[in-house]
Amino acid sequence: MYKVAIIEDETAAAAALEKMISILEPDFKICAKIPSVFESLIFFRETNVDLVFMDIQLSDGDCFELLAKIPHLNFSIIFITAYDTHAIKAFKFNAIDYILKPIDPEELAKAIVRAKEKLSSRVLIEYFLTNRSNDKPRLALSVLNETLYVNIEDIIRLEADSAYTIFILKDKSFTVSRNIKYYEDLLEGYNFIRIHYSHLVAKNEIASRKVATLKMSNGDVIPMSVRKRFLLK
Structure with missing residues (x-):
């Protein structure tokens, strides 16, 4: 299942597009329909999606203004617009x-097929490497323009940074453009615990604990939310 957003300032057009997408590709889950640049910026600061269907002219500006304000574009885009003058800029x-509007269902279907192919190939970048039985479980992470292979046993903790996640390892740290919930689900079964809204920690790397905090093996002190403290009892 892929998370999809529609950015379109015409309510009827957004609803019609949502209906067509749901018919053509059941694996695309529409998680938001957003009418403006302003609301889109707020949405992308807090939420990760895989694909965006994006109108170019919005009620408070154009989508290129929006895209220029997003530091890391970690989603794919299909532009849908009444104007044919922005194609070169769009493909940048x-x-x-x-x-082009009005939407030709066949053109939309072809675009959706291409999108799913691209998304499927991207999913292969983030997976557990278990090619040989004697391999340590590793995570392949797309960071900027390279892929980092990380032994799960080297992860001390993960920290949420808006819609991004900071990985703190035994020897380094870096930021990945997916939210912490994504990695919480991915690391299920590998002895990690979400001890706070912003913190996912490796149980084996907990050095000590107090009533409201944990001290990790690298010296980091992590707050525990009240309702999560019982998880370590």
Whole structure:
């Protein structure tokens, strides 16, 4: 299942597009329909999605203003617009497709197929490497323009940074453009615990604890939320 957002300032057009997408691709879950640049900025600060269907002209500006304000574009884009004058600019943002209104269902279907192919290949970048039975479980993470292979046993903790996640390892740290909930689900079964809204820690790396905090093996002190403290009893 892929998370999809629609950025479109015409309510009827957004609803019609949502209906077409749901018919053409059941694996695309529409998680938001957003009408403006302002609301889109707030949404992307707090939420990760895989794909965005994006109108170019919005009620308070155009989508290029929006995209210029997002530091890391960690989603794919299909532009849907009544104007054919922005195609070159659109493809500078690695658009999967550029569809003119009124939407031709066949063109939309082709774009969705291309999008799913691209998303499927991206999913392969983040997976557990278990090619040989004697391998240590590792996580492959896309960081900027390279792929980092991280032994799960080297992860001390993860910290939420808005829609991003900071990985703190035994020898380094770096930021990945997915939210912490994504990695909480991915690391389920590997002895990690979400001890606070902003913190996911490796149980084996907990050095000591107090009533409201944990001290990790690297000396970091992590707050525990009240309702999560019982998880370590």
